Amino acid sequence: MRDSYKKPVLKSLYFNQEVDRIPSLKGKTIAITGTTSGTGFIAAKIVAEKGARTLLLNRKTNRSNKSYDLLKEHYPKANIVNIECDLQSFKSVKKAAKTITDLCNDGLDVLCNNAGVMALKDQATIDGFDIQMQTNHLSHFLLTKELLPLLETAAEKRGEARIVNHTSISRYGVKNLESKYFEKRGGILGGNGSNILNKILLGMILINPRWYRYSQTKLANAAFTACLHEKLQAKNSKIKALIAHPGLAMTDLQDTTIKDGGMGAFMTGKMMGGGQTMEDGAIGIIKCIGDSDAMSGDFYGPGSGKMDMKGPVVKFGLEEFYDNRKTKDLLWTKSCEAIELDFKIE
Numbered sequence: 001m002r003d004s005y006k007k008p009v010l011k012s013l014y015f016n017q018e019v020d021r022i023p024s025l026k027g028k029t030i031a032i033t034g035t036t037s038g039t040g041f042i043a044a045k046i047v048a049e050k051g052a053r054t055l056l057l058n059r060k061t062n063r064s065n066k067s068y069d070l071l072k073e074h075y076p077k078a079n080i081v082n083i084e085c086d087l088q089s090f091k092s093v094k095k096a097a098k099t100i101t102d103l104c105n106d107g108l109d110v111l112c113n114n115a116g117v118m119a120l121k122d123q124a125t126i127d128g129f130d131i132q133m134q135t136n137h138l139s140h141f142l143l144t145k146e147l148l149p150l151l152e153t154a155a156e157k158r159g160e161a162r163i164v165n166h167t168s169i170s171r172y173g174v175k176n177l178e179s180k181y182f183e184k185r186g187g188i189l190g191g192n193g194s195n196i197l198n199k200i201l202l203g204m205i206l207i208n209p210r211w212y213r214y215s216q217t218k219l220a221n222a223a224f225t226a227c228l229h230e231k232l233q234a235k236n237s238k239i240k241a242l243i244a245h246p247g248l249a250m251t252d253l254q255d256t257t258i259k260d261g262g263m264g265a266f267m268t269g270k271m272m273g274g275g276q277t278m279e280d281g282a283i284g285i286i287k288c289i290g291d292s293d294a295m296s297g298d299f300y301g302p303g304s305g306k307m308d309m310k311g312p313v314v315k316f317g318l319e320e321f322y323d324n325r326k327t328k329d330l331l332w333t334k335s336c337e338a339i340e341l342d343f344k345i346e
């Protein structure tokens with residue numbers, strides 16, 4: 001099986017003008033997960049370029065060392081810190097949060113929960129959870145809980161702070177969040193399915209267990225944002241909760257899935273021809289991080305903001321299919337149970 005695909009030639013259409021609109025971020029400290037490639041790498045680059053102290057939260061790998069070196073090469077004077085954070089391990093996430101707490105007496109202005117994996121095999125993490133749910137949502141839930149005091153400090157001192165989550169069009173792939181995906185059932189959540197992305201595209205997202213699990217995680221990202229927005233607004237907090245989706249962006253995400261057997265190389269090449277560059281895909285999170293007009297509860301994504309895979313980024317609101325009592329309660333209760341901590345915002 002091929003482990004990569006023929007990359008189509010795509011051009012960034014909106015990136016430069018959107019980045020020009022982001023003001024200076026001097027004086028801010030901004031943490032981003034998953035900056036070794038893709039949208040996280042691009043966001044880190046812009047945040048460093050705009051003058052923020054940039055905290056890179058990654059697994060300790062050659063990829064994290066290389067991406068750190070590359071950023072330092074681009075911006076030798078920038079204050080960039082590489083912090084080990086493996087989202088497959090709650091222990092590692094807690095350690096990263098402690099390092100950040102020790103480093104940021106003056107608060108944390110933005111936490112961008114960007115990292116993610118897509119349609120991986122049915123595997124358990126060291127903590128027993130589905131590898132996709134722990135990486136994409138549960139560890140970000142824990143990280144946010146641990147860093148909330150620092151975000152509060154920044155908000156009090158500098159007037160606002162932000163929590164930014166990254167979802168996907170795949171949030172539409174399931175109707176509801178289901179409790180079992182938040183439980184210690186990694187490895188027994190439907191198996192690996194067959195590689196039918198070669199045959200059908202969107203139809204398979206609904207039926208293949210790998211993609212079903214991915215959709216659960218991306219719906220969880222959206223529901224988490226809706227919960228944060230509601231809880232922070234209720235206590236008149238100056239912390240904003242925001243969310244973005246990147247459309248279909250040519251990053252390393254698809255390569256990782258191909259290597260794991262979740263998509264076929266040929267059809268991925270065809271599909272990516274209808275996508276956009278990773279720079280254009282990163283605009284949503286960059287606007288959530290730095291756009292002066294961004295408000296709590298805003299959702300940024302390409303096109304009409306719904307099913308669009310590419311196009312200019314527009315601002316729209318949280319959607320009813322996850323911004324409802326039942327979904328929000330399930331998300332919060334099950335996530336607290338998973339991290340074995342009560343996350344109170346009151």
Ligand SMILES: NC(=O)c1ccc[n+]([C@@H]2O[C@H](COP(=O)([O-])OP(=O)(O)OC[C@H]3O[C@@H](n4cnc5c(N)ncnc54)[C@H](OP(=O)(O)O)[C@@H]3O)[C@@H](O)[C@H]2O)c1
Nearest residue numbers: 034035036037038039087088115116168248249251252253
């Ligand atoms: N690209 C798209 O079309 C698309 C569409 C919808 C949503 N998204 C979302 O966009 C976000 C960014 O993905 P991307 O497209 O930029 O893909 P990417 O290039 O593969 O980047 C993913 C990042 O997540 C990191 N990561 C994975 N597992 C991790 C772990 N256990 N601990 C810490 N970091 C980990 C990766 O680091 P390593 O080097 O350690 O693997 C990498 O830095 C994801 O949340 C994804 O769901 C992307």
